[in-house]
Amino acid sequence: MAKPLLEATDLGVRYGQATALDGVGLSLGPGERVIMLGRNGAGKTTLLNVLSGIVPAARGTVTFAGEPLLGRPAHAIVRGGLAHVCEGRRVFPTMSVRDNLFSGGGWIARHRRAELHDQAMDLFPRLRERYRQAAGTLSGGERQMLLIARGLMLDPKVLLLDEASQGLAPVVVDEVLAAVERISELGVAALVVEQNTRVLGLSGRVIIMSTGRLIFSGHSGDPGILDQVRQAYLDDAPAGPAGAAS
Numbered sequence: 001m002a003k004p005l006l007e008a009t010d011l012g013v014r015y016g017q018a019t020a021l022d023g024v025g026l027s028l029g030p031g032e033r034v035i036m037l038g039r040n041g042a043g044k045t046t047l048l049n050v051l052s053g054i055v056p057a058a059r060g061t062v063t064f065a066g067e068p069l070l071g072r073p074a075h076a077i078v079r080g081g082l083a084h085v086c087e088g089r090r091v092f093p094t095m096s097v098r099d100n101l102f103s104g105g106g107w108i109a110r111h112r113r114a115e116l117h118d119q120a121m122d123l124f125p126r127l128r129e130r131y132r133q134a135a136g137t138l139s140g141g142e143r144q145m146l147l148i149a150r151g152l153m154l155d156p157k158v159l160l161l162d163e164a165s166q167g168l169a170p171v172v173v174d175e176v177l178a179a180v181e182r183i184s185e186l187g188v189a190a191l192v193v194e195q196n197t198r199v200l201g202l203s204g205r206v207i208i209m210s211t212g213r214l215i216f217s218g219h220s221g222d223p224g225i226l227d228q229v230r231q232a233y234l235d236d237a238p239a240g241p242a243g244a245a246s
């Protein structure tokens with residue numbers, strides 16, 4: 001079997017008394033898509049932040065392209081080929097779409113940047129139409145497209161995508177997910193973190209996180225996957241008043 005591109009074992013993160021990750025393991029092969037679902041506070045963002053070097057892990061290991069990753073600074077991790085499209089849709093608001101696109105990746109050869117730029121424009125023709133517009137004036141969906149395009153322009157081997165669909169109209173969500181599918185067809189592996197089960201429209205391995213642990217593993221193509229995921233979510237529901245400890 002091919003070696004995973006990204007492999008995490010037994011990751012643990014605590015914020016003071018709160019445990020955010022408790023023994024999480026994950027692997028991602030070249031060009032593979034993994035969809036991670038989970039409720040608010042499950043630890044999804046923390047996991048992505050550990051992988052991209054934003055949050056330190058208290059325990060565990062991560063290897064990326066065969067090299068240990070934990071402890072490396074975030075900028076070195078990006079250069080190494082791991083791009084993180086964070087939640088919150090933060091763009092540089094007064095800069096144009098074009099300047100946002102070119103705001104990272106200065107280490108990438110000029111001809112490669114041009115190629116990546118063309119790929120990004122093909123993926124999101126809407127950005128071409130808004131090319132000179134200030135990014136702060138874009139709609140939520142357009143901002144999300146810009147951020148994914150900017151991630152692609154970092155020439156990643158792995159793209160981490162955090163809650164890209166949040167607050168977007170279903171038709172825009174589908175557009176964004178279609179772009180993710182095409183990005184992985186370019187050979188980029190993707191870890192797609194979502195709360196929206198619409199993401200199951202993507203083909204890929206599905207995992208569910210709950211209170212810092214992985215509680216489910218399947219594939220979006222499995223028969224009855226939506227029911228299985230709903231059941232896992234239901235099992236994960238906090239106890240109501242009847243079940244609450246007194």
Ligand SMILES: Nc1ncnc2c1ncn2[C@@H]1O[C@H](COP(=O)(O)OP(=O)(O)OP(=O)(O)O)[C@@H](O)[C@H]1O
Pocket residue numbers: 015016018019020038039040041042043044045046047195
């Ligand atoms: N900087 C922080 N300081 C203290 N606690 C934090 C911090 N960041 C996250 N947490 C806590 O860690 C847990 C996991 O949070 P995290 O943001 O990783 O979850 P999530 O699954 O991404 O949730 P959401 O979908 O709401 O973004 C939560 O209980 C959260 O309150």
